[in-house]
Amino acid sequence: MYRSNVLVCGGTGCTSSNSLKIVEVLKEEIKKNGLEKEVNVTTTGCFGLCALGPIMVVYPEGSFYSMVQVADIPEIVEEHLLKGRIVTRLLYQETVEDDTIKSLNKTAFYAKQKRVALRNCGVIDPEKIDDYIAMDGYAALGKVLTEMKPEDVIQTILDSGLRGRGGAGFPTGLKWKFAAANDADQKYVCCNADEGDPGAFMDRSVLEGDPHAVLEAMAIAGYAIGASKGYIYVRAEYPIAVKRLKIAIDQAHEYGLLGEDIFGTGFDFDIQLRLGAGAFVCGEETSLMTSIEGKRGEPRPRPPFPAVKGLYRKPTILNNVETYANIAQIILNGADWFASMGTEKSKGTKVFALGGKIEHTGLVEVPMGTTLREIVEEIGGGIPGGKKFKAAQTGGPSGGCIPAEHLDIPIDYDNLLEIGSMMGSGGLIVMDETTCMVDIAKFFLEFTVDESCGKCTPCRIGTKRLLEMLDKITKGQGTLEMIDEMEDLCHYIKANSLCGLGQTAPNPVLSTLRYFRDEYVSHVVDKKCPAGVCKDLLEFSIDKDKCVGCGLCARNCPVNAITVTDYIAPNKKKPAYEIDHSKCIKCGACIDNCRPGAVYKG
């Protein structure tokens, strides 16, 4: 028994700001103070509040230390762990209330969250299978193998209403049912951990924080459909997740929870890891399976669906990481428990990766049906710098932008589709008034043009033509006819592309056209970028009445476009400066260096 437990976040966000060094120094300091028998240090998965990393929580007090520096460690050890005096100065300020500290679950960030898929993230040491077992880990697999028939398992998943968390929202139980109905000498269970949407990191956090949950669910799926082999296809860009998955698979083997004759029931199931190599299209199910086969990850037409002919032409199910993370909980707590959360057609919870112009960047898990406003304003803490909310982008390059008028819509699969976006895997990027929507559409199109595999013409050439038009518009060379032409092309690409990448690639353009058409029109007709982003349409100028004549802008101008005038504003001592627009390259160095804020763009 330890007197205190210190949890330090070892997710990618916090390790990027040195949390592993913090663990090392922490252990040294604890030893120095002779506390190694009293204080236990655990490296956990992601806590979710990545903006405040590195994060450290000390129990039993539940003190939440944020943005911890290596230099703070000796003080925390001596004051808190040795003398029992919490170092209030270093706590996350929202948890400090006068003399007491508030429970983390009562802070705005955590209060509205409901953690099902993330329940063990930030709680257990993901590299220790015993930690997972202590949290009822592998109990669901035991229950399934000893008490349930495969068809009961499938029925439970069907009854729970769980839908695929990878984006499209296909009912998971139905997928399993189809695969179970097809007889074959070999079937496969695959896990899609090729989380490629820019700005999305839900799956990575689950794999880093709770890898066994995925292994256990895959074994349950294997039992349900009659498969003995599984593959996890994970991005090579996630080194920590890969490492922890390897450790987890080895440990599960050691404990007899993977391999032959699991729990002595005669059920065999084994899992292999396959690393991706940086191709976004491999997140599409048929491409992913072609890639596991070691080939170029190009999609193939459906039907036949994977449940009939998937990996190596055998019946296969493919689910996303977050989908699997819910399975064991559904088995243990029952389908009704799961179906009691969420909306009529979207059950359970959803994990979102909050990013962009938001105070609390990080990972949140909320019941389906939570409104965007609750996520952005309450959990996310709003937009920094008093700026105004403009749109939230969901679904990555396949999704769309949700404008302020829809902030109060309850988020679920169907509502998002209706307003022209989609759930996607859960990336949620917040944009404020300084984000140009045409530029954002162009950004996503650049991505899809780059990632289109080239197999089918509508996607390969269509997205390229779309990008060219967007590029012209951002340069002020667009026409109103071009906007209409673009819209037609979008519908054509959606209708005729082979796989999900092409079928959804025009969505960012369509949704920005739907809600922000006036911005397109400003670019085309007035040749202005209202958000001040598109450089070709910008002009930097100096407000001579605000200019104090310090000359910082002129000294920082790389092309000497700024010169002094002979105008001295009232109440000012020195003459004002001005910008020669014929020389200006619009780099923005002047605006960044102007302290009185006299330089403006527009």
Place this chain on the structure above:
Amino acid sequence: MQKKISSIPFSGTPEQEAQLKETIARYIDDPGAVMPVLQEAQDIYGYLPYEVQKMVAEGLGVPLEEVYGVATFYSQFALSPKGKYNISVCLGTACYVKGSGDILSRLSDILGIEAEECTADGKFSLTACRCIGACGLAPVIMVNEDVYGRLTVEDVQGIIDKYND
């Protein structure tokens, strides 16, 4: 995206070749061997020149065309070597809206190379990469394994200088 094929002559050692042969032997019976073998081959050589692809094709008994097809399909396979310090600039959505595009152009100005190129002295290479998942630290760049977050354009020169002595 068109891959840049290196014109630097191949300089593999016998030790590297032995390592590659050992890798091929480990995967020879695996039906989906091409990708994992190329991944390990890239760890051994740092990139995948024609000579290495040929060894993989012959070792696994698959056509060179198929190996080349896989090597050029996936963005993580490099056909030209990386610099001693490889700088990756994250152009994921979160970093992009926080100005990582400006950071990339400043790096490109300072080093005199475009993204996906290597400086003539082999010291720095520059890559524009997809989201590395550190969105809380946006905008982010990585120099080899070191992560630099919450950057402004002004920070760039200082970071290069750290590696320049």
